[in-house]
Amino acid sequence: MADSTQSAEAIVSDVHKKIKAAFEAFDYESNNTVDVREIGTIIYSLGCFPTQANLHDLIAEVEEDHTGYIHLDKFLPAMTKVLLDHKFPSIPEDLLLQAFEVLDKEKKGYLEPEELTKYMTQEGEVFTQEEMDEMLTALADHEKNLVYYKDLISQLTIDPDM
Structure with missing residues (x-):
């Protein structure tokens, strides 16, 4: 019995570490608070x-209290529950x-940032330009200014056994 409890504690501990790391990347003032507009990006980064x-x-x-800010103390338990319950599963x-x-109609193995931006800001649940800029900063090959999607898939998905 101790092993399963320890295992569950280890899983929760790992989840907490991932959430804190993602949150802290956007905690620009190091005060355990992020702008509410960053939450979507944080959640997407967690798969x-x-x-x-x-x-x-x-x-x-x-x-x-509608301040436009989210504190880690409130986000951590809510996001932990989301991840452990697989509430917003990755694709x-x-x-x-x-x-x-x-999207890659010519089968090149990559998309140009402008192409991806067009699709992501005009189709389905659209991204804002700010969200696209953040995504391209994180995902585009900076030397060639291309998005090699086969290399990104593992970054955009998460282990379902997490």
Whole structure:
């Protein structure tokens, strides 16, 4: 029995470390607080893909009295529950690859940032230009200014056994 309890504690500890690391990347003043506009990016970086409605609900749950800021103390337990319950599951790697391949009509193995931006800001649940800029900063090959999607798929998905 002790092993399963220890294992569960280890899983929660790992989840907490991942959440804190993602949160701290956007805690520019090192005061355990982030701007509410960064929460979507933090959640996506953790391999979760909520709808805009789900994201809005989560923000409403954790935002500090409509101040525009979210404190780690409120975000950590809420996001831990999301991850442990697989509430906003990541997209399987093969489906993500298929989606990129559909966009890559010429089968080049990459997308140009302008191409990806067009798709992401005009189709489905659209990204803002700010979200696209952040994503391209993180994902584009800076030397060639291209998005090699096959290399990114493992970054955009998360181990379902987490």
